[in-house]
Amino acid sequence: MTAKALIIAGYGINSEEETALGFERAGFDASIRHINDLAENPNELKDIQALSVPGGFSYGDDTGSGNAFAQKMRLTLGDALKDFVARDTLTIGICNGCQIVVNLGLAPACDGEYGARQVAVTHNASARYQCRWVDLGVENSNSPWLQGLSSLHVPVAHGEGRFMMDDSTLKMLQDNNQIALKYLKDGKPANGEFPFNPNGSTDDIAGITDESGRVLVLMPHPERGMFTWQRDDYANLKDAARRNGQVLPEEADGLALFQNAAEYFGVNQMKKAG
């Protein structure tokens, strides 16, 4: 047996297959579930260890990205979601999933206020969709998703990725170590500089967690940077490895998040135990 991961799909979510692949690679038993099927049986969540709301364009980003799908989840899943995050589970919202989970109020949920919208993820400062690779610094975070990681090279692809909040919320996030990921330029803070910070996000924020760190939301896409051949510098890495007579490692930064999740649940031990 192993831990179970559920990946939500439907209504324009589009990264469910890559996300499921990440969980599977890490050893999870991963299933993709259409939101309407989950709505018919929200109790399924009781049997799940890791939940992902993947990237995509749910409802075409109409009425504000993530807003519409969050409303759908709120109305159809009810308390099942809050019950899920209250258990010792892991949740990851990626890109559109980040926007949805934030709109559901499952992150940052400062002061344990799950369900309250405390931050907004809104239109890029450039008002333009940006698809490019970025460097992320892993901040001092208690998140199981990020243990042992210091930086990540992964892509972003979004039109609305700018974290915005009032100053008191920002201070709370900083004080509680809930800012998990920040955009970097050459290993140092991007300080809002485009394109290193691709969206003008407050304090270079790329991802945040709830207070427990078990709910992680991030705009960049770890599931699109799991293999070396997916990297924007693949041709250079490949060439350097060939010259030096080395074998290019297959795995890239993004996979580590899924492996961390597997580690958290002791997936390997579970598998050994059968």
Place this chain on the structure above:
Amino acid sequence: MVQRIEVFTLSEDGRAKTLEDQFRKTGKNIDQIRIVDVYTIEEGIKDGQSLKDCLKSFTNPVTQKAFVLEKGQAPANDYIETAGDFDWALEIGFLPGVTDNIGHTASELTALTLGRDKTLYSSQVVLIKGALNESDVKELAATIHNPLIQSASNKNKEQFVTDGGMNAIIPRVVLDNKGAAIDPVDLNVSDEELITIGKEGIANEDGSRRGPLGMSLLYMQAVQEYFKSEGRPATDVELETLAQTWSEHCKHTIFASPIDEIKDGLYKHYIKRATSEIREARGSEDFCISVFSDNSGGIIFDDNWMITDKVETHNSPSALDPFGGAITGIVGVNRDCLGFGQGAKPALNRYGFCLADPRKDLEYYRGKNKMNPTLSPNTIMKGVVAGVESGGNQSGIPTPQGFMYFDDRYVGKPLVFAGTVGVIPREINGKPSHIKSSQNGDRILMIGGKVGRDGIHGATFSSVALDEGSPATAVQIGDPITQKKFMDAIVKEVRDLGLYSAITDNGAGGLSSSVCEMAEGCGGFKLAIDKVPLKYPGMQPWEIWISESQERMTMAVPPENVAQIQSILEKRGVESWDIGEFNDSGRAVLTWHDETAMNITMEFLHDGIPETPLTTTFTRGGETEPDLTEPEDYAQTLIDMMGRLNICSKEFVAAQYDHNVQGSAVLGPVQGKGRVFTEATVSRPVLESKHAAVLSQGLAPRYSDIDTRDMAMAALDSSVRAAIAAGGDIDHLALLDNICWCSSDEPERLGQLKRAMEAIYEMAVHYRTPFISGKDSMFNDFRGYDADNNPVTISVPPTLLVSGIGVMEDTAHAVSIDPKAAGDFVYILGETKDELGASEYYDHRGVLGNNVPVTDTALNYTLYQALSKANKQQLCASAIPVSFGGLGVALAKKAIAGQCGLDIHIESDLRLDKLLFSESQGRIIVTVAPNDKEAFETIMGDYPHVTNIGTVTDNNSIIINEVQADIDKLDHAYKATLGDY
């Protein structure tokens, strides 16, 4: 009671800031812009709690504040205060019947929240602070809305305050049809009247005409004859159906007609024959699976998977509404993928835009006396770029591969290419996945969106030149999310259950096209037009039948499976309707509330079209070769060349198009540390397979000014060359042809066409690269008036786009364009000749010339074979095809991409400017690590033109013979031209 939900953004708003900058560029006095999102409900929500629940899905409380305004009631106290300091309010909404995706989502959310249906309409209010008068505001409004599809209204602050905001507008469709019916059309009329019907459409009762059928007298006479033999008048539905089925757009009549001595027509004689000869020659190594017979072409990807490709054009709609035209183009070609075989999964999008210079104010009008102006090149460029962005990104399909080409002759008819590559298992349920056919007794299932007046006469309209009478109903806007829902449901669930016999898409011609085509399988159909669901009441039966409302598929389903399919679709939020049956009656039958609307033979419908023999002439173009003065400052000339529109970076487009979704990107559209825009990309569309797909494209429209034969050969060679340079294998490479011609009723234009087709036949056969799919668009001409009221006709240069799709057996074979290490050797493969006719350099110097590049097919084939072998051994550290701008530009691009220097010495008899900027075909520049030098030179074998021309350096400049140019300056020039867009 009409309600307006107005959502104010209180935080900094990137959209507003960008619009502010855009407005300031007009030179007007703009202090500040704010954007208010508006949702209008015809029947307002009365219950306070319900309203509050609904508002949650329209508002983000962290950054936004919502107001609910009701007609006749004063707004909340803080409404005006929140609207803040502004001088003008400008509201942009949709016209009745235009696809309103945001309104659609808002309606769906409201229904979900309330448990009952409500219709919401979306609009935006722009609050402008600035010293402006009303005409200024109207000018600004004109830059952000298209009057063909949108409404604009404005109020000054005083009026706004007095009225308590903007007026509520409900864009509900109200059709004035007196009652929908089948109308008989008497064809026992004079030839003059037949011509009028063909040109202007069927007459309404009041004498007005319904819009062009696009039928020639010859066609009208054939129809007249048919109904004489049937002994009855035709119905309007029958006439519209025949016009659509026989249109150039659907039947490709110019390519099918006998032309000069070629009795089987250009398509069969050149394109199709090339492929069948190649397949035969390849024998057991044939990699084609399905060519020309389906919505896309399909080739082998690996042992388990097939890869499909199709490239469409959407030119005429994009001239009228660039955003709508382009989004409909990309979302439409996605359906050509979904409609391949049992249904392929869209895996990669392609795009291509041929446009006029966006920096120029080119003024033209469709009507006399400055009536009906064409859109500015800048508006068209922004619109088409945004359309593909919206359609591609929302559909979750990566869009890595594309190009932009500029020539001012695209001013009235921009060319918009959109393509989709798909993947599908070669076998599904033990059966070949590309086989499909409707069966006698199958039900006709329509899936997706409902039908409106969208795109009436789209098929016939795109077959004629754009002029004053072009119907605005040809404009449509795609709805990517509705399509995404059924795409997922079909490809990821229904398909593999084996529940349907056939599937196809509804594109041009709508149901008329899809059902008539599908019925060819079993030999007939009977369909009830009144069972087709409508967006709004009052449409005429003929309109319903030929409507091009987007986001629809048609399936042939055995009756016993209908319920199961419908139930799965319903669970995925997808609507479907059983509207008729396929049969073997030999007849195409339509009913309207049990009354017969059409009853003609399948044979006449598909084969009744009369042949129109064509004749051609040909005259070579070009001027005498010029005797130009030699540039005094070569470095500056190279820098200037880098900034030319057809050479400079198009990264602003690439960065907006998600090329990483699905996790398949290997080599993206911008490569190297210095981010250079490329002509080929590599992807791995099946994550678990190590095989990769290389996509490329080639075109050379300006060469047509001298000889279309050389234009066509350059296009094909460029496409093959780019694919091989990126690591492709000449032995597993297929091509797609998109022919965008002009004035194709003139013998001279047809002569140019024939020459081009003959050329690509010869080349494809020699390269053994089969055509697997194609598309033509034959009348890309603009007829109108210039600013001085002089009549003008502007024809696009005859344009052939050749798209390449190749398979490499290992992702590791991919080669990027940037040099990897100082000390590596630089090789030029290929011969540089005095071939600058119609080149970028000659154009830069203001001349056309005569020596257009002539492609040496046999020699180039040897090169591509050798390089394919080198790719498999990974002997090239980098490679770039030499294209527009020649060697100088290609070397500069390499240096920019690698952010490295190059030390180059080339021996040649040519004067340096000719050497640097000649566009001779068949050339690739590669860099090779010293350790690989010997193996590389050995593997190039018999190919004679392998020249070591220097090394990669750590310097910050590029040296070519005596010329030295700073990488920084080249880089800046390369990126500045379109950097601000």
